[in-house]
Amino acid sequence: MDQTFASSGTGPGIDAGKVAALADEVLDWRFKALPPAAWGLSVRDYLATRPGLADLGTPLLTLDAAALDHNVRTMAAWCADAGVALAPHGKTTMAPALWKAQLDAGSHGITLANLPQVRVARAFGVQRILLANTLLDPAGLAWLAGELDADPAFSFVSWADSTESVRLMDEALRAAGAGRPVEVLVELGGPGGRTGTRTVEEAVEVAAAVLRAPTLRLAGVGGYEGALAHDATAEGLATVRRYLRELAALHTRLSGAQADGEPVVTAGGSAYFDLVVEELGGLTDARVVLRSGAYIGHDDGFYRGISPLVRGTGERPFRSALHGWAQVVSRPEPQLALLDAGKRDLPFDEGLPEPQLVRGGAALTGTAARISTLNDQHAFLRDAGDLAPVGAVLRLGISHPCTAFDKWTMIPVLDAADAAEPQVTGLVRTYF
Structure with missing residues (x-):
């Protein structure tokens, strides 16, 4: 299946x-x-x-072995308590042994940022991958189609943020003779941010294009709030919240558009995952997936100062x-x-x-x-x-x-x- x-x-x-x-x-x-x-x-x-x-x-x-183990267990427990899934960003470590520790602790899958990273993950048999990026390379899409067709247990989802990217993906997958459709999340961005549509209306148009493409399947929505703020000031936190509410609104607009299955709503780096849960955790008709990655190593600098488990309750830093x-x-x-x-x-x-x-x-x-x-x-x-x-x-x-x-x-x-x-x-x- x-x-x-x-x-x-x-x-x-x-x-x-x-x-x-x-x-x-x-x-x-x-x-x-x-x-x-x-x-x-x-x-x-x-x-x-x-x-x-x-x-x-x-x-x-x-x-440090004890710190690694503590961080993996702490994040797993936090997500379980919050009722959200975790697909930690594997690009932080690119270490299959650490991915295994995260998956063994209950992670839903592994997030990656580009095709070379996906190939590493597949070489080590990672079975559930979220590509937090848009894959347009025809050769890469042909390889992906082959992986999906050869392994029915392999689950993969990527992003799209324009009707043109949807067109290019569909053309390449058709040319490759893809059997299984590629799951796609519509990416919502924000002014001054990174990739992603700049409005909900634009994102709805992208979703419509995905639904028309026979080689693609609309799987939900995603984005990255960390590109819109870089501190824990009141203004920075408010910016993140506004963005996450827009992401929730996009999910609501697309509710029921997926062909089948539970839709995915994903956001959450290692700086604001608490806000992601506060704003998106109430979406009972979707699987909310965090993609935090830096937590496994943490640090004595940026994340020490901004981590939700420091600026929040601080109970399990x-x-x-x-x-x-x-x-x-x-x-x-x-x-x-x-x-x-x-x-x-x-x-x-x-x-x-x-x-x-x-x-x-x-x-x-x-x-x-x-x-x-x-x-x-x-x-x-x-x-x-x-x-x-x-x-x-x-x-x-x-x-x-x-x-x-x-x-x-x-x-x-x-x-x-x-x-x-x-x-x-x-x-x-x-x-x-």
Whole structure:
């Protein structure tokens, strides 16, 4: 029986065998996080040597096992309590092992942003995918049609925001001889936002075009409120609410237009998912799907300040699972130290890394120590005084998980980043 994205239950997940086989990958020079002592060993065999953080070089990005587990469980419980589904954005991590953890915790599916990411997911057997984008590439649509026709259990939905995009999708799918229709969500945007129609009336026209296209099936509506605000001010929150009410109005306008099945209404990054539930959670005739992704790593920057579980009740806040590690390689001036991690290693688009502690030494949080800028391969640490001598290794808090994971193909997982001597308990493989 053909699957639809809104099918009830948590549904199919991911091929556990293919994820488990990642432990067989042989380590070598391709993985900058790992020392030569790991080369020639499989992931499994290297972990059996019980390496510690001190055995790894710098620059380095690590994950905290307990924080990861806490974040996955916390978000799953929050969504269950709110009565909404979660299809976490897989582009944050592009890590099948972390996708599996999210799916095992009850996630409805995995959201992705482009066709290469979808291909990674299909390579690992992900069975329910939401593409938060419009797919127009004829070759890509032909590949997708083949995937859908070959696997009746595969559920896929993408977006459209214009009648022209609908026409192009339909033409390409017809040319490919597609058997199963591709499910489509009409995307509503907003003034100054990203993609999406700018009015409900325009969105209704797009929906009508989808209904006329034999290769497509209208599955619901979607959008992204995070493109319309970037803070938790009263004005920013009000803008998000107005947009979400427009999305609800669009769903109401299209109510009953779907050929069959439960319609999908999807929104929700990691900054405003509480507002999504408040404004859309009452839609009893639709499956409301959140697409939050950054929560799994959280951070010590942007999301620490804006997360709903911080600015809301704060009862179950997420924990930062991501940390950078860098060594002081130069002290050319009394209040300037150069670290061996830069833009190629750590995110910087949503704020610079923050110095937290010297490994095996003093705490830097609360001192005057700060990172003032990043070059490609260096960080400028200022006002650390005598706390950061040449040779010292510093732990750095980072801001914005989405631009942290993509800089590393293999990320060590520590038992506890706060421990005196953290141990490596896992390695997370990413595919960007």
